[in-house]
Amino acid sequence: MTIKSMRRAYQVVKTVLQYGLDDLIPAKLKPWYFRLLRWSFFWLTNQHKDKVGGERLKLAMQELGPVYIKFGQMLSTRRDLLSDEWAEELAMLQDRVPPFDSAIARAQIEAELGAPIETYFDNFDDTPLASASISQVHTATLKSNGEEVVLKVLRPNVEEKVHADLLLMTQSAQVLETLLGHGNRLRPAEVVEDYRTTIEGELNLKLEALNAIKLRNNFIDSGALYIPKMYEEFCFTRLIVMERIYGVPVSDRAALEAQGTNLKLLAERGVELFFTQVFRDNFFHADMHPGNIFVSTEHPEDPFYIGLDCGIMGTLTEQDKRYLAENFLAFFNRDYTRIAQLYIESGWVAADTDLVAFEQAIKVVCEPMFNKPLDEISFGHVLLELFRTARRFDMVVQPQLVLLEKTLLYIEGLGRQLYPQLDLWQTAKPFLESWMAEQMGPLGMAKKIKKQFPYWTDKLPELPELVYDNLKMGKNFVNSQNQLLDRYLKQQQKAHKSNYLLITSAVLVICGSILFSQNATLWASYACIGIGATLWLLGWRSRPKNRKF
Numbered sequence: 001m002t003i004k005s006m007r008r009a010y011q012v013v014k015t016v017l018q019y020g021l022d023d024l025i026p027a028k029l030k031p032w033y034f035r036l037l038r039w040s041f042f043w044l045t046n047q048h049k050d051k052v053g054g055e056r057l058k059l060a061m062q063e064l065g066p067v068y069i070k071f072g073q074m075l076s077t078r079r080d081l082l083s084d085e086w087a088e089e090l091a092m093l094q095d096r097v098p099p100f101d102s103a104i105a106r107a108q109i110e111a112e113l114g115a116p117i118e119t120y121f122d123n124f125d126d127t128p129l130a131s132a133s134i135s136q137v138h139t140a141t142l143k144s145n146g147e148e149v150v151l152k153v154l155r156p157n158v159e160e161k162v163h164a165d166l167l168l169m170t171q172s173a174q175v176l177e178t179l180l181g182h183g184n185r186l187r188p189a190e191v192v193e194d195y196r197t198t199i200e201g202e203l204n205l206k207l208e209a210l211n212a213i214k215l216r217n218n219f220i221d222s223g224a225l226y227i228p229k230m231y232e233e234f235c236f237t238r239l240i241v242m243e244r245i246y247g248v249p250v251s252d253r254a255a256l257e258a259q260g261t262n263l264k265l266l267a268e269r270g271v272e273l274f275f276t277q278v279f280r281d282n283f284f285h286a287d288m289h290p291g292n293i294f295v296s297t298e299h300p301e302d303p304f305y306i307g308l309d310c311g312i313m314g315t316l317t318e319q320d321k322r323y324l325a326e327n328f329l330a331f332f333n334r335d336y337t338r339i340a341q342l343y344i345e346s347g348w349v350a351a352d353t354d355l356v357a358f359e360q361a362i363k364v365v366c367e368p369m370f371n372k373p374l375d376e377i378s379f380g381h382v383l384l385e386l387f388r389t390a391r392r393f394d395m396v397v398q399p400q401l402v403l404l405e406k407t408l409l410y411i412e413g414l415g416r417q418l419y420p421q422l423d424l425w426q427t428a429k430p431f432l433e434s435w436m437a438e439q440m441g442p443l444g445m446a447k448k449i450k451k452q453f454p455y456w457t458d459k460l461p462e463l464p465e466l467v468y469d470n471l472k473m474g475k476n477f478v479n480s481q482n483q484l485l486d487r488y489l490k491q492q493q494k495a496h497k498s499n500y501l502l503i504t505s506a507v508l509v510i511c512g513s514i515l516f517s518q519n520a521t522l523w524a525s526y527a528c529i530g531i532g533a534t535l536w537l538l539g540w541r542s543r544p545k546n547r548k549f
Ligand SMILES: Nc1ncnc2c1ncn2[C@@H]1O[C@H](COP(=O)(O)OP(=O)(O)OP(=O)(O)O)[C@@H](O)[C@H]1O
Pocket: 095, 129, 130, 131, 132, 133, 134, 135, 136, 137, 150, 152, 228, 242, 243, 244, 245, 246, 291, 292, 308, 309, 311
């Protein structure tokens, strides 16, 4: 431990004690060394007894600086872990940081460029346009064509500071975890680990630029989202250069109204954009706070979003996406058995989970949601409640899903703020249904076959064994006594049969295509493709029917 890190540790302990955060740990969980710590710092008394826990934590984080402020902001989105009051307090943390010296910014930029700023840029403004915890933003114009750009540069020594704070956080989280016991729902070590991934991603600006380029390309023809152009030749780990944008911050409702923005359309586009990013592109902006989203100023009747700061992006596996879509559809069909099955099938909860108890718990939290009109139900809230319930059944944390749930909650909140009558279900349902239909239909099958072709040719020799194991598992499963399980198993069997037919048909079509491409006996290739197509039809028809898509 260096002198610097010891000083920082002292500062953290001092703040924790001054804000009485140690009081928040129940006395019976406090070991002797905790009390000793408190006695040895007897002059540091809790000066904030009058304030509630969440507020004290917020003030302490504010005092500890940017890394803790960002941590608090992230924590505020973990509503599956925190109570709503605590989350609301932490959400108020503001990331306002004084700018750093522009001479330092210049030196840093020139070090990355390997040349004086004037070699490539004119009109570099020494007064920053914005200054945040990780970086600072300056405006300039490109020497080559006069285009307006912004230069985003990392704060000096920010990596060192973040890593020092992270180390301390990790150690404190481990102590806390031991005190609280492993079964505790707060899981501090996991939360800090989650934060580490997020903040470390933000320390690499090149990564942010690459994400922005990808997202921009995904929406290049869209009238709903614009991502500023990145100048790749000037993008490095500590510096990126992008097109300057002008827009109204999305949180500035008064300005949006003043310019006559069609708020209904804007709100609907927000929800659509989210589902497009998740389900079509599998690449979604996961840091959607108001400072990162602007609204276009031209053509207010046909507004679009402008997205900045693509440091944190989320992706889901194909399987996660399918389970997620099914999850929503099952919820709106009030099919709680199906939801419970989905959590087990996907592996989010263990296979030996008590299905009946799980289904019951899901029903208890979901059913009251239908007391509201359908259009007021929030997808994010549904997911949040389902995750909270699943956690009680030891759901393994899925960081990608937590990221998704947070983004969804934010997008819906934003949509409602812009247009309180926003009908979330009507906006999202057609999208989900057509996605599911496409996935399960012939086009989706063809796409999957094409994508999986190299993998299947590799796995072809193992296929009979896999199919046999699969069927055997299904058969063993059927022996269960439970009535509910029986229903589930029948469905499983049907699904296995259908999968078996579909897999065999795919194999035959692939074999036929290989024979055809190698100019082998044509009749054999036609026969393979013909039989394959017939089996596919049979498999398709024998799918379990009570899945409503
Ligand atoms: N291309 C741009 N054009 C105009 N303004 C920009 C641009 N990029 C960033 N800004 C301004 O700089 C601010 C900070 O940018 P950005 O969010 O990218 O920084 P950050 O360090 O990642 O901040 P945080 O992580 O706290 O969101 C934005 O809120 C916006 O006001």
